[in-house]
Every structure is written in C-alpha cells, then in structure tokens.
Amino acid sequence: MTQNLYITMENVKKSFNGVPVLKNVNLQIEKGEIHALLGENGAGKSTLMNILGGVHQPDSGSIYINEKEVKMTNPRISQEQGISFIHQELNMVSDLKVYENMYLGSELRNKVGFLKVEEMCRQTHEILARLGVDIDPKEYVRNLATSYKQLIEISKALLHKSTVIIMDEPTTSLAEHEVNRLFELMKNLKKSGISIIYISHKLKEIKEVCDRYTVLRDGEMIKSGNVEQEDLDTITKLMVGKSISQNRFVHEHSFGPVMLEVNNLTSLGLFKNIHFKVKKGEIVGFTGLAGDGRTELFESLFGYRKKYTGEIKINDQLIKIDHPRKAVEAGIGLVPKDRKENAIIKDLSVIHNMSLSSIGNFEKSGFIQDNIERDKFQYYKELLNIKVHNPSITIDKLSGGNQQKVIIAKWLEVGADILIFDNPTQGIDVGAKQEIYQQIVALAEQGKSVIILSSEAPEVMRICHTINVMYQGEITARFKGEEATEEEIMHYATGSKREAAKIG
Ligand SMILES: Nc1ncnc2c1ncn2[C@@H]1O[C@H](COP(=O)(O)OP(=O)(O)OP(=O)(O)O)[C@@H](O)[C@H]1O
Ligand SMILES: [Mg+2]
Incomplete structure (x- = not known):
C-alpha cells in the first residue's frame, strides 16, 4: 500500500433488480491525484461513484477512507468524510438563487437564527471569482446556462472544503475556455492535496489532466495504471475490448x-x-x-x-x-443538445421516450399497439446497442449515454x-x-x-x-x-x- 492512499473501495458488488452492474470492483484513490474513471456507457462508473457518495448502497464490499472503514449509508455521511459529488445530471434547484443553492442544507445563520444572506452572497461571489465566473449570487439558477450550473456545483464543492471531488462528465456542456479554466483549477486543487475522481468520454482530456486511471468494463475492473504510460489507443482498447479506427466514416x-x-x-x-x-x-x-x-x-x-x-x-x-x-x-427534426433539459422526460419509461413524438406510428384504430412499440424499441436497442434490461423502467434509470441513444432512436422513428x-x-x-x-x-x-x-x-x-x-x-x-x-x-x-x- 502506498503512503498516499486515501480511498479504497474493495470488492464492491451491486445489482439492480437482479441484474449485476458492479462485480467485485476495486478502486484506489491517492491523495492529491486526478484519477480518471473510464469505461463505456453503462459500464458502471456513475453507479460506483453513487456508492462512494452514499446515494446507493452496495450489496457487498467495503469503503476505506484513510484506512478506516466507513459505511456510506447516506449522502450526508459521504459529505462529512469530505467527499463532494458533482453529478452527471446536474442537481441544482432552478427556483432557488445561486447562493441558496450553494448553501442548501448548510445555510449560515446568526445567533438568533436569521439567515446571513449578505455573508453567503459575499462568500459565493468570492468562490465564483476564483473560478473566473462573473454571475450575481442572487440570480435565479433557472436563468443560467448549463455551463454556469456546472461551475456552481464545483464552487459548492470548494465551499464545503472537500478533500475529494467526484466530477461525473463535468465538461459535456462547457465551452473550450471554460474547460481550460476548469483544468487549471483542477491542477491547483491537486496541488493543495485534494483528490479528484474524473469521469469523461473525452479521452484527450484524460491525457491532459489525469495522473492515473481505472477502466471498468461491464461492471468489472479491467485495469488501473498511470496515464503517462499508456497511449489513447491502448486505453480505448481496454474500455471497449477492441481497437477503434479513427478514420473518416x-x-x-x-x-x-x-x-x-x-x-x-x-x-x-x-x-x-x-x-x-x-x-x-x-x-x-x-x-x-x-x-x-x-x-x-x-x-x-x-x-x-x-x-x-x-x-x-x-x-x-x-x-x-x-x-x-x-x-x-x-x-425537419431537431435532436437538441443538453439531454436532461431539452430532450428526455424523466418520469416516462424508456420505451415511451422513444415513441413519444411519433405516436401515430404505433396506433391502430385509435389504440396504441404495445407490441408494435415493443418490437420497434427492440429494433433500436439492437441498432444502437442500448443497454437496458427492461425498457419499461423510467428513463432516468439508464446510464447517461444510453439515455442519449434513446433520444436518437426517438428522432430516427419520427422519420x-x-x-x-x-x-x-x-x-x-x-x-x-x-x-x-x-x-x-x-x-x-x-x-x-x-x-x-x-x-x-x-x-x-x-x-x-x-x-x-x-x-x-x-x-x-x-x-x-x-x-x-x-x-x-x-x-x-x-x-x-x-x-x-x-x-x-
Ligand atoms: N437506479 C437504477 N435502477 C436500475 N438500473 C440502474 C440504475 N442505475 C443504474 N442502472 C444500470 O446500471 C448500469 C450502469 O449504469 P451507470 O450509470 O453506472 O453507467 P456509466 O458507466 O456511468 O455510463 P455512462 O457513461 O453512460 O454515464 C446501466 O445498465 C444502468 O441502466
Ligand atoms: Mg454515468
């Protein structure tokens, strides 16, 4: 064991409705490193992090922080251990202001219990300024672009003085200069001893900011190593199990x-x-x-x-x-960007998200034909390799990338x-x-x-x-x-x- 070892996840197993999603996964995070967690859509990355973040309970396995076993039975315990989780699908409350989101659940109050609004705004402003973000702490979150919401989540982690920050695909809706700024920030955080677990499908980013990596495939840990010692093709091969050509298509x-x-x-x-x-x-x-x-x-x-x-x-x-x-x-059909905000209806089943905009295709004498709908979904499932065991579950249970595939299927079906x-x-x-x-x-x-x-x-x-x-x-x-x-x-x-x- 290295001296620097900070978090160890050992033999973690997790199934959803009898389907194994994590099979004996081990993960080791050192102090002050940026660790890439890699794998295909549905490999189990977010699930593993949800377990570390106390959102899900593992079926078996242990988590050690500084060599001491901790049961992450809820998100608060994980937070108290210094872990901040910036989720893939952002978790901001749109109807609250920026500073209210920052302090949600940990509001500053004076002796008689009144909220210290100005103080919270001042600190919010200070942290946002560190990230180079110029927004009014009293602005409503619903008025902000997605990229800002992401930066606010990161600010929140800084505010809570976290020692580990999990970033689940933080750059998907950031612009180039915002990505660069985030990377600078990550490097500074690392210098101050903070560990970052970084999930991204943009492999170039991995090369740019990450120190070590762990690859998951189908819920199994395939390999951990130093990023410097691997080229992108090797990492891709570990993830996908085969080489991927980068040729023109x-x-x-x-x-x-x-x-x-x-x-x-x-x-x-x-x-x-x-x-x-x-x-x-x-x-x-x-x-x-x-x-x-x-x-x-x-x-x-x-x-x-x-x-x-x-x-x-x-x-x-x-x-x-x-x-x-x-x-x-x-x-004309438009497949919009920002899946969560514009494209999916999260309380609706996977299958209905697919058929939603072309319901006429599944009708016969005024009735929706479930079997036609199911067959059609099966067709897209195979075509796009959508990983879902039961398409009747709500779409928010799917991994992020698989949700995106369903949206594409929907528009293919609109024709x-x-x-x-x-x-x-x-x-x-x-x-x-x-x-x-x-x-x-x-x-x-x-x-x-x-x-x-x-x-x-x-x-x-x-x-x-x-x-x-x-x-x-x-x-x-x-x-x-x-x-x-x-x-x-x-x-x-x-x-x-x-x-x-x-x-x-
Ligand atoms: N709450 C849940 N109920 C049922 N199945 C779930 C739930 N959460 C995740 N899963 C399933 O677990 C598997 C792993 O999902 P996970 O979100 O961890 O993948 P991921 O590696 O983060 O993928 P992506 O890169 O697409 O985000 C998927 O097949 C997903 O459908
Ligand atoms: Mg994910």
Whole structure:
C-alpha cells in the first residue's frame, strides 16, 4: 500500500433488480491525484461513484477512507468524510438563487437564527471569482446556462472544503475556455492535496489532466495504471475490448436535389448573413467555439426563435417557420443538445421516450399497439446497442449515454427528411460513437439530409461531406469534408482567418 492512499473501495458488488452492474470492483484513490474513471456507457462508473457518495448502497464490499472503514449509508455521511459529488445530471434547484443553492442544507445563520444572506452572497461571489465566473449570487439558477450550473456545483464543492471531488462528465456542456479554466483549477486543487475522481468520454482530456486511471468494463475492473504510460489507443482498447479506427466514416456518394436552402438568415446579435444548402443524401456539419451562434441558428430554423430575417426554402418552396410544429410539418427534426433539459422526460419509461413524438406510428384504430412499440424499441436497442434490461423502467434509470441513444432512436422513428443533430454524441463512449456515426451515415445513404452541429472538429471531419465553420454568428469557412484539417478549422473558428469570398 502506498503512503498516499486515501480511498479504497474493495470488492464492491451491486445489482439492480437482479441484474449485476458492479462485480467485485476495486478502486484506489491517492491523495492529491486526478484519477480518471473510464469505461463505456453503462459500464458502471456513475453507479460506483453513487456508492462512494452514499446515494446507493452496495450489496457487498467495503469503503476505506484513510484506512478506516466507513459505511456510506447516506449522502450526508459521504459529505462529512469530505467527499463532494458533482453529478452527471446536474442537481441544482432552478427556483432557488445561486447562493441558496450553494448553501442548501448548510445555510449560515446568526445567533438568533436569521439567515446571513449578505455573508453567503459575499462568500459565493468570492468562490465564483476564483473560478473566473462573473454571475450575481442572487440570480435565479433557472436563468443560467448549463455551463454556469456546472461551475456552481464545483464552487459548492470548494465551499464545503472537500478533500475529494467526484466530477461525473463535468465538461459535456462547457465551452473550450471554460474547460481550460476548469483544468487549471483542477491542477491547483491537486496541488493543495485534494483528490479528484474524473469521469469523461473525452479521452484527450484524460491525457491532459489525469495522473492515473481505472477502466471498468461491464461492471468489472479491467485495469488501473498511470496515464503517462499508456497511449489513447491502448486505453480505448481496454474500455471497449477492441481497437477503434479513427478514420473518416462517411462514403462519398452522389447527392440528390437541394432539400434545404438558407439565404441571408440574420438574427440581431446571434447570427448574420447565413447562406447554405443541404442536398438530399448530404451530411453537412457546423462547428466552431462557444458563442459561434450555431445552436441559435438552428433553433431559429426549427421555429424556437422567431425574430429572424432572411429566406428558408425547403424543396425549392419558400417557407416561414415560426413554430416548431411548422418545422416538423415541413419535415425537419431537431435532436437538441443538453439531454436532461431539452430532450428526455424523466418520469416516462424508456420505451415511451422513444415513441413519444411519433405516436401515430404505433396506433391502430385509435389504440396504441404495445407490441408494435415493443418490437420497434427492440429494433433500436439492437441498432444502437442500448443497454437496458427492461425498457419499461423510467428513463432516468439508464446510464447517461444510453439515455442519449434513446433520444436518437426517438428522432430516427419520427422519420424527418431533414435531421438536425446538435451535439449528438454528448456523453457517448468511443465505441458507441461509431454506432451512431454509422446510423447517421446510413440515414444519408437512404436519402435523408443531415445536419450535424458539434464543437468537436474531429467529429464533423469524420462524418460530414461538407463542413461549415462559424465564428461569432457568421460562417467563416466552408470545406469539403475530406479536405478539412483540424488546424485549418481552428483558424476559422477563432477568427484568425476568414474566407475572403462571400460564402453563398
Ligand atoms: N437506479 C437504477 N435502477 C436500475 N438500473 C440502474 C440504475 N442505475 C443504474 N442502472 C444500470 O446500471 C448500469 C450502469 O449504469 P451507470 O450509470 O453506472 O453507467 P456509466 O458507466 O456511468 O455510463 P455512462 O457513461 O453512460 O454515464 C446501466 O445498465 C444502468 O441502466
Ligand atoms: Mg454515468
């Protein structure tokens, strides 16, 4: 045993409804290290952390903190042991203010029991400032972007002077500069002796900030080691059990006529002079950094935002889209980003989340046919490798990445002609990404027009025929998929280069 050993989880087992999810898992965390917890969607990462965080009880196994056994029978005990857990699906109370969320359950009071509001605000402000976040502690959480919510959770851990911080996919909705800031912060925390358990599907991040790693596969611990001594391919192989090619995915094929044409689309302060075309069978990507306007552009195109000018043509017909219903009628589907806030209905079963938007497909003489629905779900389950034993359980019981796959199934089932995917592989593991790419490419080959919005240049490079780069609300470059390089894309995404000719 090393001197620095801080947490040991030993022979942890856990089943849900008789299905084993963790089988004899061991995990060792040292003081002042950043430890990557890796594995495919459904491998058991969040469950293991829920056990450390006192959210779930293991069926057997032990947890030692500083060599002393601790029974984490509820989250409070875990917190008292200095463990903070920033959950994959954030846990903020929207109707409370920022400082109220920070102090929830541990409010500061004066001698006679009154809340010390100003003091809580002052401390909240101080911690947020350390993270470089400029928000009013008295702002309601519901008014904040997801990235801020994540930073508030991290601030909360700092406030509680935690010695271990579990971060379950903290960067999924952070912008590049916020990610960098988080990494700086993590390195500082590490220097001050804090241990961080870091879960992410972005393997590059692992290389950048993590010291050691543990890989889980199907609930079993496969290997622990030093990050420095492994290359990404080896780690991927440990996770997935096979090598994953990073080659371009999409095949060149001939396209049909133009399905969607956008001319001079402009929305004050969000995007301007947007021109592009998408043909039948084509996959068109939009990438850029945070604040590039791509999400807002396609939210407008889908009718979520009404204040824009310019022309949208579908099948050569001018059309005014001022409501999502009109977009759907015109054959457009949008798979939104931020699964929890925009896409899933968490109290509904897995199967109903899939069938929700295309209920007509399962009706016969006015009745929903459960068997058709079940067969259809089975089809998507195999197609996208969705890990779920019983699709009648509520969707929030699924691992994060598997929830995302259900959302994709839902939109495949809607069968729109023009499909817009915003950040489709958010929280999806490297192996499952391949499956989703395959599906997207197959959709195009069947004649759908596909639009992919992604902050990851390598992603659009792998699956798009055409790539648009955006910077501050404008398209600054357009590449053929096979001609783009990450470096070139970066130049245009940061505004250091822009196309001389007007992009039309
Ligand atoms: N409360 C629950 N009830 C039933 N099954 C559950 C529950 N929580 C998790 N599971 C199942 O346990 C398995 C492991 O899930 P877990 O969330 O730990 O995976 P993960 O490794 O975090 O995956 P991801 O990368 O997708 O977040 C999954 O098959 C999931 O469906
Ligand atoms: Mg998880």
